[in-house]
Amino acid sequence: MKLNPSRAHLDVKLLTSQLTNMANARDIMHPGLCAIALVIRAREGPRFVFHYPPHPDGKAVVREARFGTELDTEPISPVLEGEESDEEFGEEENIGGEVEHGTDADGTHVAPWDRLWEFPTADLESILTPSRAFHKRRFELSLDPVVFVSYPVHIREEGGWKKKRFKKSRRRKEGEREGEEAKESMGKEEEEDEGGMTMFNVVFMVNVSREEEDGRVQEVFEHVVKKFNKALNHAQASDNYVWKESEMILGMKDKAREERRPMSWLWNEILLKSTLASAIRDVFDAISNSKIATLHLATTPPVDISLQIPIPCFLTSFPSSDDRAMLGLLLTSANAMIDEEGNENPTHLNKHFALLLLNNEEKIISEIQADNTELTAPLIECIRLCKPTLSFLQVAQTQNVELSSLLILAQHLIYWRRAIAIPPLHARETYIVSPNCDSRQLPIASIAWKKAFPLAPSLPSYLASLSAAPRPYKHFSPSKNHRPTYLDMLAWAMRGGWVTPLRTYAWILVHPEIIYEVDYQLKAAAVEKARNKSKTAESDQDLLSSSTDSSTHFPKDPNSMTTSQAAEHARLARLARKTAEETAIFAAEFEKLPPPVATAHPSLNTAPHLKHLSPYVIKDPHKVSHEESLYIAAYSKRFEDVKVRETWLRFCGRYFNGREPLEMIALREGMKRKETWGLLAAFGEVILVARHW
């Protein structure tokens, strides 16, 4: 995609204000939504009530052919025979702007809104009001190239739109917040005119390429279609909302038809007067731009609902060359939603992570205030308390708030795209430029950066210095006084997906010296055991010879033995001799082995008897074999300092498994970072270390 220079200039202000890591969510997850329509079945039959936008685009969304982490703009030649294109589809309506009223072949008046693409709404309304078999089920009809997906809601067979409950308490609970059910049944009793409406159906139309169709349709259905229709069912049940709104819209349409009003005028009028129509517009505008739709249906009681197709906050693995590019998304293996067993669990938020707001704090707070729900006050409190440099646990401890509620609020903010969870930012840790950062945004991001940090180095030079050589972050700050600002800069860069923490992972490395030592000890024990065994065997033999009347044992006198008994006796004797010989050889060989010598640096031990051994990496210290546990014990004997020895045993299973970054030790153990690194330095020789994001 080429940045049009003149247009870029105009949009700078707009773009800088939106510059978050979600800025290009649209590229990433275009849902391909092209229109939404409301269809009902009333007394006089099915009616096509409203659709938005008035002239939907009939073309499939063409996604940018960008893959992996590529940034360049080399023109892409159209390759491989494309699928049959539907060029004519939707064309007639899109040319020339306004469509006039006209008449069809039979001379009947045709209003411009009587067609959606080339489909007459009179036909659509019948095909889009499916039978009761589809009640609250997935309805998915594709009329090439558009997929119609919905969740039709029928009136209950016994009448009413909701199961009736709380029948007895209805009268008494009147006026209380006991809720919708009571109110709804109230409405029923007043016998409002429902116009014989027996079903309604908000249909979402999706048009994407075939290869993506199933996935996109599924997403829209699960996250938007189902929830929106359910919310309308609720509103209809409590306040006859859908019918009242439909009646009004249909009335306006009839009047406009008589007056031969233009469609644009009518649509403006409808959107002004009908809250349902404007809700449909809001859903369309938000969802088709991968944003969150926040709706307020003016019913009594009012229905508030937010809809979104969730988008990932970060990527945990390097995008491969055939993955669609998700540039600008934070790339990190630090996943806060992993529970103790190592499984991904969206309801579990790691208490050692910190909250990073995705936008200006004041802006988010004012948005939350505008929503004005019962969660508003706690959410604002949560935002004020949490800092990207403090883990949730630290916030809870220092501010004396309950950790579990803090985590729930934080999860709410994360789900609604206001924040992400990151490992707490710290000057001692290392940060590098993310391989997935969206450098195409550099021109605009540089301006935003300058505005936020006027005295700091420019964004490119900041990123250049971070990327040149990974070092603890504090080295980039000119002085200790600059650190808070530098941490703010880091938070800014992290939010935009520019940088990512470089984390350290370790595995236990067993050097040949240790392997030899353990092996030697095992052999020594075996020799010792064999010796004892042969001794006891001899004494057993004596015992056996002395015993007389045991039927299971052989008779003392060889002459009284049967031939088979004699053979068995001879065999056992042979075996015993052989074992004794082997033991002797084994012991003799063992005697020849050089005894293990513990050197100060096992990794540098080049003694000839270690030549044939190679170092060994313990794969999972949680599930160690007998030998592996001896290796760990052997190491622990080497540490003279008691504290180091204790730490070694504690850290082995928890952190030297290649999964838990060493940076998390300080947080999880409640230690100072300096202290942990000091301790880890003692293990430097015996762990294999890798650093990656």
Place this chain on the structure above:
Amino acid sequence: MISGIFFSRFLPQEGTKVVHQSPPGFLVPEPDVETTPLFSFETMREYIIPRQAFCNRYVTMICPDNKYRILGHPVCIYDEKYERNEFMFNFGIVIGVEVDKTPYEAVVRRLASTFTEMEIQNQYLSQEKTEGGRRSIAALLEIIKEDLNNYNECMIPVDDANTINMKLFPIYTTPPPIKSWHVPISKMKFASIIDDTWDLTMVRILPHIDGIKDVRRIAATSSTSLPLTKLALQHLLYYDSIILLPLFLFSAIYAPTPSLHTFITSTPMQDECANYVYINGPRLSNYYLCRLFTTLCTSRTLKEWLKLHLDQGFAVLNFVDVRRFIQFGLIKGLIYRVHKYAVSAQKLADKVSGKERLGDSLRDYADGTHCFDQITVERNMGDAKIMDALRKFPKGDVEIIYR
């Protein structure tokens, strides 16, 4: 797998009617057949032959219990010879919702077009009869279903003039575009499958796909134009027969990804790697491979990495083919290439102010979106030469970002 195939017509008196179905009874009950229908035909009737406005296009519909999907292409032929001046029919296929529907679209479209043509020619459908060497539609449906399910293709002569030839083609996703600085590696032995009928460009470039030459070099050495070379490679990529990797350079930087953990803990993977890379000398233990991978990092070029190991007494090159070693890491996703980008402050400012001028050679690349590999290939400049040229930019203007 096709669960069922059917032919339905719209009859002026009776409405939509299933005329033939295979297997019998899967859609509507048939006398003497005990099969229970897969779903209720009544609820789907309207979508099998919809109103005229929705005919003559590909239509799919999911049944209410979300288990089966009907793929059809309802056809409406207007002609005065028919009652009500129109003839409507649909040849449909029913598959499970979990079955990938894309390959079947072409089948359904082909059935519609073939039978539309035959109906227009000799009223094959409306005057359905079985004598005169014609196959009955019921038999046809049966053969089509069986052949497609068993052989993924069918070739059925219907009458003297018409044959139904169909094949299910797997539909792959669009492959990423080929860049001139990519290096293709073949995943199969092309020499053993190539024959005279192959595309001429393809024949020319195939011998040059050796895992070393970049795309531009392949084009140059095979005397093929670069766009054609890319086109041919794109075909190979579509069928997943090549892998594309970045240029291999000793001045390049590679860094581990979180997948490295898999390598450290998987002995079979280590063995695989050992077989592939220990070709320069005696085979070492797998531990050295772990050590080699874990010492790659974001600020260390391969040259520096080799030096590091040499200083520790490990002459890597005596044992390991480093190019293969890096290839293995990249293909398995254990490491990634850290690319180098130049960013000129002036260039960024020009972009924002709309004063950007192209054609100013190296400055065009200095906006942070063009890696050095691209410059190397397009401008024929090595790393050192590029750095030299960048030094001629005003002081403090250019920054180098490793990403």
